[in-house]
Amino acid sequence: MNPTLSELEAQASVERAAFGGDAHIVCDNLVRIYKTEGVEVVALQGLDLLIQRGELVAIVGASGSGKSTLLNVLSGLDVPTAGVARVAGMDLLAMTAKDRLRYRREVVGFIWQQTARNLLPYLTARENVELPMKLAGKARRGRALELLDLLGVGHSAGHGPAELSGGEQQRVAIAVALANSPQLILADEPTGELDSETSAQVFDALRKANRELGVTVVIVTHDPLVSEQVDRTIGIRDGRTSSETLRREDAEGRLVAEEYAVLDRVGRLQLPRDFMNALEMERRVRLELESDHIGVWPAREEPSHEQ
Numbered sequence: 001m002n003p004t005l006s007e008l009e010a011q012a013s014v015e016r017a018a019f020g021g022d023a024h025i026v027c028d029n030l031v032r033i034y035k036t037e038g039v040e041v042v043a044l045q046g047l048d049l050l051i052q053r054g055e056l057v058a059i060v061g062a063s064g065s066g067k068s069t070l071l072n073v074l075s076g077l078d079v080p081t082a083g084v085a086r087v088a089g090m091d092l093l094a095m096t097a098k099d100r101l102r103y104r105r106e107v108v109g110f111i112w113q114q115t116a117r118n119l120l121p122y123l124t125a126r127e128n129v130e131l132p133m134k135l136a137g138k139a140r141r142g143r144a145l146e147l148l149d150l151l152g153v154g155h156s157a158g159h160g161p162a163e164l165s166g167g168e169q170q171r172v173a174i175a176v177a178l179a180n181s182p183q184l185i186l187a188d189e190p191t192g193e194l195d196s197e198t199s200a201q202v203f204d205a206l207r208k209a210n211r212e213l214g215v216t217v218v219i220v221t222h223d224p225l226v227s228e229q230v231d232r233t234i235g236i237r238d239g240r241t242s243s244e245t246l247r248r249e250d251a252e253g254r255l256v257a258e259e260y261a262v263l264d265r266v267g268r269l270q271l272p273r274d275f276m277n278a279l280e281m282e283r284r285v286r287l288e289l290e291s292d293h294i295g296v297w298p299a300r301e302e303p304s305h306e307q
């Protein structure tokens with residue numbers, strides 16, 4: 001029997017468990033379209049992403065795949081066109097200007113690739129860390145030094161950025177980002193301008209913030225040293241999450257990495273481009289359900305309609 005209108009209304013009003021439940025970061029079907037001079041660029045095309053509280057995650061992807069756009073949305077700098085973006089239960093599409101300011105000051109900390117962009121050149125390292133606390137009206141004596149010490153740059157407290165190496169500047173930048181005890185740290189290519197040894201020190205500082213302060217850390221990176229040492233690496237392709245690499249220790253204590261394709265809630269997945277190229281798959285594939293896997297074959301040769 002068909003349901004009546006009132007039954008359908010009753011069904012629709014039953015609250016469904018939200019996607020992602022209590023995940024720290026929830027992106028559901030996130031879309032960001034840029035319009036410039038009448039041309040539309042779809043930078044995020046229905047991206048789904050869940051990150052749990054306390055995770056240390058790397059995001060990787062080719063240039064133009066949408067990584068910075070995603071980070072700008074999560075940092076509260078940019079507002080997506082559609083979909084859901086929630087951090088720590090706060091809805092990033094529906095925030096008032098006042099909430100957005102508080103979010104940027106207190107909930108999230110940000111580290112940019114360009115070392116010079118993270119610090120004010122005329123303040124010492126310690127003053128740089130104290131500044132966000134003062135702006136939030138929360139200055140606490142000694143906290144700046146504690147943070148600089150934790151990240152291994154306590155000796156630089158009295159120096160200006162120009163007197164510090166690139167790696168030291170980035171570690172001070174992490175202290176600045178941590179100043180107001182944020183729940184989440186976002187870092188866009190934080191080791192992009194550094195050599196591998198210095199880059200390892202900066203990554204260690206981020207890991208320390210994650211392990212010792214319990215902060216969720218999301219790093220956009222091209223640096224294998226970073227992406228191969230986090231617990232989870234998320235690959236983005238064409239504005240969607242396409243793959244995930246999970247790392248765990250096996251019984252002998254060796255680090256094992258397993259790569260997965262991401263299956264979204266309606267069943268879409270992206271086949272790796274090199275797999276598709278190898279079998280010349282285009283447009284159509286044949287699927288077959290087996291007892292423990294699904295087979296994917298190139299389409300059969302199509303009959304030619306040309307005479």
Ligand SMILES: Nc1ncnc2c1ncn2[C@@H]1O[C@H](COP(=O)(O)OP(=O)(O)OP(=O)(O)O)[C@@H](O)[C@H]1O
Nearest residue numbers: 034036041043061062063064065066067068069070
């Ligand atoms: N402000 C903007 N106006 C118009 N198009 C934009 C803007 N910002 C980004 N885009 C476009 O959106 C797409 C995604 O860009 P995004 O910067 O997020 O990629 P990315 O993965 O961070 O790249 P990269 O690794 O080079 O930084 C690209 O096609 C880019 O040209």
